[in-house]
Amino acid sequence: MRALVRKRLCDYSDQGTPARGGTVEITGAEPDIAAALAASLIRRGAHAEVVQSLSGRAPLSILTEGLSDLPPADRHFSVLQAALSVSDVQARIVVLDRNANPDPMRLGGCEGLVRTLRLERPGTTIQAMTLAVSCGVDEAAQRIAGALGCAEDVMLANDGIHAASLGAALTPPTSRSADASGGIWLVTGGGRGVTSDCTVEVARRTGGHFVLFGRSQQVPWPEWLGVSDDLKSVRAELARNSGRPDVPKRPADIGQLAQRLVASREIVGTLARIRAAGAEATYVSADLSDLNRLRAVLNEVVSHGTRVTGLIHGAGVLADGHVEKQTAGTFRKVFAPKVDGLIALLGALDLSELRYAGLFSSASAVFGNPGQANYAAANGWLNALAGQLAEVYPQIRVRSFCWGPWEGGMVDETLARMFEARGIPLIARPEGARIFADQLLDATHGNVHLVVGEEWNAG
Numbered sequence: 339m340r341a342l343v344r345k346r347l348c349d350y351s352d353q354g355t356p357a358r359g360g361t362v363e364i365t366g367a368e369p370d371i372a373a374a375l376a377a378s379l380i381r382r383g384a385h386a387e388v389v390q391s392l393s394g395r396a397p398l399s400i401l402t403e404g405l406s407d408l409p410p411a412d413r414h415f416s417v418l419q420a421a422l423s424v425s426d427v428q429a430r431i432v433v434l435d436r437n438a439n440p441d442p443m444r445l446g447g448c449e450g451l452v453r454t455l456r457l458e459r460p461g462t463t464i465q466a467m468t469l470a471v472s473c474g475v476d477e478a479a480q481r482i483a484g485a486l487g488c489a490e491d492v493m494l495a496n497d498g499i500h501a502a503s504l505g506a507a508l509t510p511p512t513s514r515s516a517d518a519s520g521g522i523w524l525v526t527g528g529g530r531g532v533t534s535d536c537t538v539e540v541a542r543r544t545g546g547h548f549v550l551f552g553r554s555q556q557v558p559w560p561e562w563l564g565v566s567d568d569l570k571s572v573r574a575e576l577a578r579n580s581g582r583p584d585v586p587k588r589p590a591d592i593g594q595l596a597q598r599l600v601a602s603r604e605i606v607g608t609l610a611r612i613r614a615a616g617a618e619a620t621y622v623s624a625d626l627s628d629l630n631r632l633r634a635v636l637n638e639v640v641s642h643g644t645r646v647t648g649l650i651h652g653a654g655v656l657a658d659g660h661v662e663k664q665t666a667g668t669f670r671k672v673f674a675p676k677v678d679g680l681i682a683l684l685g686a687l688d689l690s691e692l693r694y695a696g697l698f699s700s701a702s703a704v705f706g707n708p709g710q711a712n713y714a715a716a717n718g719w720l721n722a723l724a725g726q727l728a729e730v731y732p733q734i735r736v737r738s739f740c741w742g743p744w745e746g747g748m749v750d751e752t753l754a755r756m757f758e759a760r761g762i763p764l765i766a767r768p769e770g771a772r773i774f775a776d777q778l779l780d781a782t783h784g785n786v787h788l789v790v791g792e793e794w795n796a797g
């Protein structure tokens with residue numbers, strides 16, 4: 339178990355000219371920075387030009403897609419597309435990104451995407467260069483030009499150029515914070531999956547009222563059907579009874595009904611566990627990508643005059659696939675609950691009242707993970723958001739948990755076997771829940787980004 343510490347300053351001095359002997363191509367997706375960067379490189383003696391599409395032959399291609407104004411999912415997909423257009427694996431690609439900006443729409447998570455690309459296309463010379471300061475165009479261009487001699491993934495911060503590094507062990511909690519009791523907690527994805535375990539553990543320690551969000555609806559369990567949590571056996575039992583009026587005929591519809599029933603049962607179980615832990619619990623069926631519904635629900639929640647003091651953001655979905663197979667659609671699918679949903683939620687909340695924000699990110703955002711370029715990027719955005727939230731609202735205890743794989747939730751049997759084959763241990767659910775509550779509620783621990791689980795083959 340590690341805490342992610344981004345504090346290693348690179349031993350690097352701004353010397354030399356990048357890409358001698360060829361033209362540096364800079365994509366024009368963010369035209370102002372691209373133009374300022376080209377001018378800066380030319381002043382340093384390099385040949386540089388802003389291009390609308392990369393030739394794929396340049397010794398150095400600098401991508402500004404990560405700085406464009408596109409919505410987060412489309413922006414990250416456009417980074418991937420631009421990177422894939424450079425077919426020469428010998429050529430160097432620098433992906434520009436930003437993780438400091440008051441507007442969450444402009445934050446990026448390209449580091450995990452870049453590392454995923456390196457894992458999926460071994461030998462690719464690609465690096466992430468992240469602007470970790472909010473600054474004007476000319477200053478940004480100067481900083482980028484000055485860092486091009488660095489060969490690793492770097493962050494351009496106020497005090498210099500930082501390399502991401504994995505440092506100290508998780509600090510054991512020393513005390514529970516004084517203001518943890520009571521209040522309303524909003525929990526996205528809290529009805530089901532691993533977020534539900536974490537929520538129950540927080541509820542046990544704090545009490546209060548937990549409002550859980552998820553798309554699934556609570557549906558009554560048919561009286562004639564044996565109660566079970568096992569999807570396969572419920573599906574089989576429904577199929578055996580497909581002559582009944584309340585059971586559909588088509589296998590696909592039977593499968594959906596089985597899923598709805600099992601999901602609903604899981605939600606009922608979570609509500610019961612939270613109540614047994616001494617807190618109140620409400621479930622709201624709401625899709626995080628439905629902004630109007632979200633606003634209506636939030637208005638209702640806060641209309642009783644109670645403050646929303648805690649936020650747990652666990653909603654997430656997968657749309658895995660090799661980088662070559664990823665589409666704007668798979669990026670949008672993964673970004674919808676994790677990124678767009680959180681932006682909507684934050685926009686509807688009074689953040690000055692908030693005291694806790696526990697975000698479910700992933701180790702994929704830190705190490706990269708084959709097949710998960712979109713997921714690594716969305717979770718990277720979440721990490722950037724966590725940093726911004728902690729900086730702008732110091733009264734919020736923000737923790738972004740970059741989880742390794744858990745035993746359960748979206749890690750099904752196939753994924754579990756895959757992680758086992760790679761020697762990556764799974765996080766046991768009670769252990770993960772304990773770590774979550776320890777780290778979120780501890781008054782003294784200061785790290786915002788926490789990597790929980792074993793390090794794996796970083797790209």
Ligand SMILES: NC(=O)c1ccc[n+]([C@@H]2O[C@H](COP(=O)([O-])OP(=O)(O)OC[C@H]3O[C@@H](n4cnc5c(N)ncnc54)[C@H](OP(=O)(O)O)[C@@H]3O)[C@@H](O)[C@H]2O)c1
Nearest residue numbers: 527531532552553554626652653654698741743744747748
């Ligand atoms: N399990 C792991 O190993 C692991 C590792 C790293 C990170 N994580 C992160 O941990 C979180 C929980 O994962 P999990 O493994 O528990 O996955 P899971 O079992 O698939 O649960 C995902 C949760 O998100 C909710 N959700 C999905 N899309 C939603 C939407 N549009 N609106 C509202 N709710 C939505 C789901 O509820 P409905 O289906 O009812 O909407 C469900 O409660 C995710 O953010 C995931 O990225 C998990």
